[in-house]
Amino acid sequence: MIRVVLPQHLRTLARVGGEVTIEVNGPVSQRSILDALEKSYPVLRGTIRDHVTLERRPFLRFFACAEDWSHEAPDALLPKEISSGAEPFLIIGAIAGG
């Protein structure tokens, strides 16, 4: 079981609370988490990464175990604390604007 924390606007869109849980089969990476997340919550498609290129949207960042993974390879394996569910995978919106 993987825990994922979404930014507030995406929680509203997906009609979920502060944290969601998903199942990932196989290696746990940013890509596999996002694939599973979008499969469970299709309304999130296009809101975290581009529909076509699947690139991270510019004003979003991905954190795991207090480390910024945004520029790591999408298939790089995440820490075991993420795959075990001990720590959540954080999707964070940049703090900017009014």
Place this chain on the structure above:
Amino acid sequence: MSKVRVLVGTRKGAFILSADGKREKWDVSGPHFAGWEIYHMKGSPANPDRIYVSQTSGWFGQIIQRSDDGGKTWHQPGADPAQPPAPGTAVGVSNKFVYDASAETGKPLTTHQWYDGTQHPWEFKRVWHVEPSLTEPDSVYAGIEDAALFRSADGGQTWKELPGLRGSDTGPRWQPGAGGMCLHTILLDPSDPMRMFIAISAAGAFRTDDGGKSWKPINRGLKSQYIPDPNAEVGHCVHRIAQHRSRPKTLFMQKHWDVMRTDDAGDNWREISGDLPTDFGFVIDVHAHEPETVYVVPIKSDSEHFPLDGKLRVYRSRTGGNEWEPLTKGLPQSNCFVNVLRDAMAVDSLDSCGVYFGTTGGQVYASSDAGNNWAPIVHDLPAVLSVEVQTLP
């Protein structure tokens, strides 16, 4: 008694303002989609309870929302309005706007002109305008940035580009204005289902006579001193076009500078700025029952986006242009420095025509007597991006 429903898109959410035909007491609903930019929302003429919304965000991209009950509840098209999305259901593509890149129709549509004159790939940014079909509730058009026209035939669940517009041979010469290269105006001809008009900043106006397969620029007569060739076929910064249903070949245009008119469906334009104190502005609209009565809100200049002399004045022409009268009763006449953006004016179709507009200061003003008298419905909303009105039985 008839009712009106004013649909207001703002920088931080959507609001619905409702009143009976007297238009004196207003019920305010919102914010819907709080925190998101609502570029535009519009009801279907064929089913007024069907409302389409463009919800967008610099962080999270584009969302299309839909209501089937007049704005009481909302959902992304394709999702069950009553249930959270279930795993594996075929939703999640209602916000997917992908340019046509097919070999048959999309092959030449690769780049447009960038600010520095170089060629730049088309990149989807947001939906500026949604235009529901006049006859089919499930059919709706979307004008997007970077400029292109999309259509959904399934109530907004899926979208497909009408590539003939970008594929008209002028596409590579289109260039963004300061606000981006947006397709912001879509007019459906009520007398001819095959004819549409669209406008793009800063490419100009275009028309199709074959249901969107092919398009031609209709900018003859426009003069823009700020571009290398003031009479160019494309490159004009059209801000808004309006039309009266009874005279679909007559169009009124607020250009970057100049208020213009055509009586031959855009083949030829002529200036009707006349005695306006400044002919820069964004909005333009036509009285619901008087096709020669036109409204604009003059703005000081393209570098000072606020009313001249701090006086918020709507100007009305009852002669189809050239002679204009200021409408000021109920509008602030000192220290007013708001803007009125291009999609932020609308008229209702009650016997005594109502006129509405929203400002970047968060006011929505209404006149129930064709502009003679004004009063704010609300005055502290986020900056208003768009205003539409539904006249309901």
